[in-house]
Every structure is written in C-alpha cells, then in structure tokens.
Amino acid sequence: xxxxxxxxxxxxxxxxxxxxxxxxxxxxxxxxxxxxxxxxxxxxxxxxxxxxxxxxxxxxxxxxxxxxxxxxxxxxxxxxxxxxxxxxxxxxxxxxxxxxxxxxxxxxxxxxxxxxxxxxxxxxxxxxxxxxxxxxxxxxxxxxxxxxxxxxxxxxxxxxxxxxxxxxxxxxxxxxxxxxxxxxxxxxxxxxxxxxxxxxxxxxxxxxxxxxxxxxxxxxxxxxxxxxxxxxxxxxxxxxxxxxxxxxxxxxxxxxxxxxxxxxxxxxxx
Numbered sequence: 058x059x060x061x062x063x064x065x066x067x068x069x070x071x072x073x074x075x076x077x078x079x080x081x082x083x084x085x086x087x088x089x090x091x092x093x094x095x096x097x098x099x100x101x102x103x104x105x106x107x108x109x110x111x112x113x114x115x116x117x118x119x120x121x122x123x124x125x126x127x128x129x130x131x132x133x134x135x136x137x138x139x140x141x142x143x144x145x146x147x148x149x150x151x152x153x154x155x156x157x158x159x160x161x162x163x164x165x166x167x168x169x170x171x172x173x174x175x176x177x178x179x180x181x182x183x184x185x186x187x188x189x190x191x192x193x194x195x196x197x198x199x200x201x202x203x204x205x206x207x208x209x210x211x212x213x214x215x216x217x218x219x220x221x222x223x224x225x226x227x228x229x230x231x232x233x234x235x236x237x238x239x240x241x242x243x244x245x246x247x248x249x250x251x252x253x254x255x256x257x258x259x260x261x262x263x264x265x266x267x268x269x270x271x272x273x274x275x276x277x278x279x280x281x282x283x284x285x286x287x288x289x290x291x292x293x294x295x296x297x298x299x300x301x302x303x304x305x306x307x308x309x310x311x312x313x314x315x316x317x318x319x320x321x322x323x324x325x326x327x
Contacts, residue, residue, distance in 0.1 A: 093107055094304045095305050096108065097298065097301040098117070098298070098305040099112050099113060100113065100116070100298060101115055103298070105296050105300075116298045119299045120299050120303055126299070126303070129283060129284040129286075132282065133284040135198060136198060136283060137264075138263070140202050140265075141259050141260075141263040141266065143203075144206045144212075144258075144259075144262040145255060145258060145259040145262060148209070148211070148212070148214040148217060148258055149255055149258070151170055151210065152213070152214045152215075152221060153221065155167055155218070170210065171214070171215075172211075173211055174212075178208070181204075181207060181272065182204075182274070182275040185203075185275065185276060186276060189276060195276055195278070196276070196277060198281060201273065201281070201283070204276050205269055206262075208269065209261070209265045212261040212262060212265060213261070213262055214258075216261065217258055219254055220250075220251035220253065221251060224250055224251055228246050229246050232246045257317075260315070263314060264311055267285075267311075268311060269283075270283075270285035270286060270288075270289055284303070284307075288304070
C-alpha cells in the first residue's frame with residue numbers, strides 16, 4: 058500500500074511517509090491538551106489535577122445543580138439560536154445575491170462580507186463595544202446576537218455559495234418562465250436543492266456563537282453573561298474543576314454539530 062501512487066506525479070505513499078508523520082505529530086500536539094481535559098473532568102479532586110487521584114461525577118453534578126451555570130448555559134443557547142437564525146437568513150440572501158450578480162463590484166462585496174474572518178476577533182470586539190456603548194446594546198441579548206452574527210454570516214455565505222455552485226440555475230429560470238416570482242422560485246425550486254448547504258451553514262453559525270468568548274467578554278455581562286464568559290472568569294478567579302466538566306460537554310457538543318455540518322455539506326453524499 059505504501060508503494061502505491063499518492064499523486065498524479067507518481068509520488069508514492071512511502072516517499073510521503075515523512076509528511077504523514079509530521080502531520081500526525083502536529084495533530085497530536087494540538088489535540089492532546091484538549092484530551093487531557095476529559096479525564097480531569099471525572100476527577101474527585103477539588104483542583105484540576107492530572108492524572109485524577111480518583112474517579113467521580115462530582116463536577117458534572119456541580120454543573121447541573123448550579124443555578125449560575127444553568128442560567129449562563131441558557132443565555133448561550135438563546136444567543137446561539139438567534140444568531141443561527143439571523144446569520145442563516147442574511148448569509149443565504151448574500152450568497153444568492155452575489156451568485157447571480159454580474160456587477161464589477163461583486164468581488165469587492167464578497168471580500169467585505171468575509172472580512173470578519175480575516176480581522177483578529179479582539180479588534181472586532183473592541184469596535185463592537187465602542188459602537189454598542191452609545192446605543193445601549195452592551196449587556197443585552199440583541200447586542201450579543203448582532204455581534205456574533207458578524208462572525209457567523211461569512212461562514213453561512215461560504216457554505217451556501219458552495220451549494221449554489223453545484224445547482225443548475227436553469228431550473229429556477231424554468232420556474233420563473235412558467236409564472237413563478239423570483240421569491241417563489243427560490244423557495245420552491247432552489248432552496249430545497251441547496252438545503253444541505255443552508256443547514257450546514259446554520260450549524261456552523263450556531264457553533265461559532267456558542268463557543269465565542271472574546272466578544273462576549275466585552276459585550277456580555279451581569280445576568281446576560283454567556284457560558285464561555287463565565288468559564289473564562291471562573292478560570293481566572295479560581296481553579297474550579299467544574300470548568301473541566303463543562304469543557305468536556307462542549308467538546309462533545311461541538312464535535313456532533315461540526316460533524317453534522319460536514320455530513321450535510323455539498324458532495325458529502327454520493
């Protein structure tokens with residue numbers, strides 16, 4: 058198997074073995090710290106300790122029995138759901154409009170909409186905080202949704218754009234030639250065929266919002282603090298093993314959602 062061709066240039070897998078090993082080491086280096094959190098979440102110790110001196114579900118019970126942690130989780134879920142809805146609608150509209158746009162500014166608009174993916178999040182957080190302060194949107198659900206949507210819309214737009222590239226636009230044109238309006242043609246012909254791309258983008262938007270912490274540190278606070286913000290502050294102020302239990306649940310949750318988004322992306326099914 059190692060002597061089989063790996064590329065069109067006849068390079069074998071054996072010749073690229075060093076690259077596979079290097080990539081494997083990089084993956085282990087990046088993933089290993091995350092995997093250490095999982096056993097620490099089952100520790101009976103009052104401190105974050107590896108290896109655990111004994112196994113226990115103590116910190117999972119502490120999380121589910123804590124009103125503060127439950128409230129923060131509810132805020133994060135509420136913000137993530139609203140962000141998913143806003144980003145999915147806006148990102149889908151942007152992708153659809155840009156896909157059929159023939160103006161010379163099309164490329165510039167695409168780059169502008171993708172800028173939040175290129176700009177450091179801390180700069181976006183500072184800008185959002187300064188903008189929201191006079192508008193009274195800091196420490197509000199609305200402010201969090203708008204800020205998180207800034208990061209999520211580009212992901213939805215990219216996902217939907219990929220689906221539109223694999224869609225035969227002539228089908229929508231036929232529907233319109235038979236009397237359907239553009240909106241009706243989109244909803245009845247185009248949307249069902251790019252549904253996987255839309256759902257994939259929606260899941261990515263949800264994960265982006267639910268896991269976001271930098272913007273939440275600036276915009277969220279008080280009774281509107283998100284789960285990730287409360288985790289960051291708890292880790293700064295005290296070493297609470299409950300954070301390890303929450304982190305493990307978030308890892309599993311994120312893996313499921315990201316896996317679902319990859320399964321639904323265009324070309325994932327034959």
